Amino acid sequence: MSETVLPVRATHLAKSYDGGRLPVLHEVSLQVRPGEIVALWGASGSGKSTLLHLLGGLDVPDRGELSVCGLDPRDEAARIELRRRHLGFVFQLHNLIPDLTMEENIAVPALATGVSSAQRTQRIRLLAEQLGLAHRLGHRIQDLSGGERQRTAICRALMNSPRLLLADEPTGSLDEETGSAVFALLKDLAERDGIAVVIATHERRFAEACHRLVRMRNGRLAET
Numbered sequence: 254m255s256e257t258v259l260p261v262r263a264t265h266l267a268k269s270y271d272g273g274r275l276p277v278l279h280e281v282s283l284q285v286r287p288g289e290i291v292a293l294w295g296a297s298g299s300g301k302s303t304l305l306h307l308l309g310g311l312d313v314p315d316r317g318e319l320s321v322c323g324l325d326p327r328d329e330a331a332r333i334e335l336r337r338r339h340l341g342f343v344f345q346l347h348n349l350i351p352d353l354t355m356e357e358n359i360a361v362p363a364l365a366t367g368v369s370s371a372q373r374t375q376r377i378r379l380l381a382e383q384l385g386l387a388h389r390l391g392h393r394i395q396d397l398s399g400g401e402r403q404r405t406a407i408c409r410a411l412m413n414s415p416r417l418l419l420a421d422e423p424t425g426s427l428d429e430e431t432g433s434a435v436f437a438l439l440k441d442l443a444e445r446d447g448i449a450v451v452i453a454t455h456e457r458r459f460a461e462a463c464h465r466l467v468r469m470r471n472g473r474l475a476e477t
């Protein structure tokens with residue numbers, strides 16, 4: 254990615270629900286550079302998930318300018334390209350398919366990209382080793398611990414080598430120790446692999462350990 258193409262460049266984004274009756278985001282501007290881990294920190298209902306959804310093309314802003322890895326997620330073709338090649342999303346409740354194995358779950362994003370099954374298997378093994386999951390690849394999701402599930406979700410999000418990882422309360426369902434391990438992993442991805450990471454969290458200790466803490470309050474950003 255050239256230096257001018259930032260993973261996130263959002264300017265004056267606004268979003269409301271309920272036909273405009275429920276304004277949720279106001280004048281939100283945010284830039285994220287490669288290798289940077291940025292926390293969106295704020296109380297429940299402050300708009301963190303809504304902003305992540307806009308960045309990930311899961312929802313569209315009412316107003317403002319948005320470029321994600323040089324593409325506009327409002328455009329459908331760009332959205333498909335983003336999901337296939339540039340973007341990984343980690344949800345609070347992992348959203349894995351419980352009946353499938355860890356390996357099958359991690360493989361899902363690669364199914365639409367046309368990579369060979371040999372390349373797919375190689376990539377899954379590499380990621381699983383990096384995240385300490387190699388010994389569990391054949392297990393079904395329902396048989397895994399919360400921390401293993403969340404690390405599996407991170408593997409799945411990394412499957413297509415994204416430049417930007419969006420993580421919505423990735424530690425929210427985990428105990429303190431497991432949550433710390435998952436957070437350390439996300440920070441490592443930014444610092445070691447140059448992936449831009451945006452993490453929504455209400456946990457102050459994680460927000461403060463990020464490179465940048467952006468506070469959200471009533472749908473507005475205040476950088477600290």
Ligand SMILES: Nc1ncnc2c1ncn2[C@@H]1O[C@H](COP(=O)(O)OP(=O)(O)OP(=O)(O)O)[C@@H](O)[C@H]1O
Nearest residue numbers: 270271275277296297298299300301302303304455
């Ligand atoms: N699809 C929707 N339709 C209507 N209102 C919504 C929708 N999504 C979110 N909201 C509302 O927008 C506001 C912001 O929600 P959002 O989920 O972005 O906050 P959050 O900071 O991520 O909260 P939490 O930490 O609880 O996940 C809330 O009042 C929420 O009820």
